Amino acid sequence: MTKHRFNEKKFAVEYRAKLNLAKRSSRAGKELDDKIQAAETLAADVSSLKEAQRRLYASGTHSLLVILQGMDASGKDGTIRHVMGGVNPQGCRVYSFKAPNSTELQHHFLWRPMACLPARGMISLFNRSYYEEVLVVRVHPEFLEPQCIPKLKSLKPKSLEKLWARRYREINAMEQMLFTGGTLILKFFLHLSKEEQKERFLERLTNPEKHWKFNAADLAERQLWPQYRVAYEQTLSNTSTKWAPWYVIPADDKWYARAAIADIISAKLEALELEYPHVPKEERAQLDEWARRLADE
Numbered sequence: 262m263t264k265h266r267f268n269e270k271k272f273a274v275e276y277r278a279k280l281n282l283a284k285r286s287s288r289a290g291k292e293l294d295d296k297i298q299a300a301e302t303l304a305a306d307v308s309s310l311k312e313a314q315r316r317l318y319a320s321g322t323h324s325l326l327v328i329l330q331g332m333d334a335s336g337k338d339g340t341i342r343h344v345m346g347g348v349n350p351q352g353c354r355v356y357s358f359k360a361p362n363s364t365e366l367q368h369h370f371l372w373r374p375m376a377c378l379p380a381r382g383m384i385s386l387f388n389r390s391y392y393e394e395v396l397v398v399r400v401h402p403e404f405l406e407p408q409c410i411p412k413l414k415s416l417k418p419k420s421l422e423k424l425w426a427r428r429y430r431e432i433n434a435m436e437q438m439l440f441t442g443g444t445l446i447l448k449f450f451l452h453l454s455k456e457e458q459k460e461r462f463l464e465r466l467t468n469p470e471k472h473w474k475f476n477a478a479d480l481a482e483r484q485l486w487p488q489y490r491v492a493y494e495q496t497l498s499n500t501s502t503k504w505a506p507w508y509v510i511p512a513d514d515k516w517y518a519r520a521a522i523a524d525i526i527s528a529k530l531e532a533l534e535l536e537y538p539h540v541p542k543e544e545r546a547q548l549d550e551w552a553r554r555l556a557d558e
Contacts, residue, residue, distance in 0.1 A: 267524040272508040274501035287454040289517035299516040306523035307347040313530035324379035331451030333479040334461040357388040370394040429499040440504035451512035
């Protein structure tokens with residue numbers, strides 16, 4: 262059993278409680294002394310996660326859905342690489358949610374992720390997710406126009422607030438359905454400070470090896486930081502349920518964020534106490550006989 266250094270309650274968001282992200286630190290906590298200890302902790306949790314994924318796959322009774330959300334440059338891609346790097350690729354799928362296409366726009370917003378949800382025994386990681394519909398779309402309500410939503414009379418604040426409230430309820434209902442069907446749902450918000458985002462953008466602009474990461478549109482979205490802050494606070498508070506909790510993970514120090522997320526996922530999977538399938542007693546004698554025959558060849 263892996264020794265877990267992080268207390269998940271420290272990062273958890275309470276359902277419908279007022280959330281002020283300005284009061285949540287974006288810097289590394291005191292659970293780890295430095296990057297070296299973080300690397301050791303991460304390695305232990307990745308090893309634990311590797312074993313837990315084997316049991317998850319073999320048991321075939323549960324599945325795992327991990328959702329990563331955060332502002333641009335918050336470290337979502339790197340988190341996936343470092344945390345899930347030891348997991349068997351056959352049992353894990355990663356999906357990135359960009360702007361919906363013309364077909365997706367013709368359906369309810371929760372139709373889109375259905376084909377990406379994990380089957381029993383599998384892990385799905387969402388790099389951004391259906392939550393974009395209450396985050397980026399909340400900041401840019403004009404994105405609703407091509408969706409042709411019934412009863413959305415206008416893009417005025419009162420009408421929009423009713424829409425967001427309805428979407429929160431729909432998300433919670435869907436996630437509860439998944440949970441009762443055996444899906445463990447863990448949602449992580451990578452809490453990046455505006456100052457650290459600036460440094461990461463500058464690195465993308467000045468380091469030739471990272472030029473490909475830069476997108477000019479990210480600078481425009483950066484100017485909407487206050488609006489995104491409100492969108493995240495409202496969304497996390499209204500959708501952090503007991504069956505699908507949100508965790509606010511300090512993301513200014515990548516080594517800390519990765520270690521914390523790996524630790525929480527590992528601990529949650531271990532808590533399921535999954536076991537490898539047991540062979541019925543009456544079949545064990547036959548297995549022994551086959552083993553004897555094979556050994557005698």
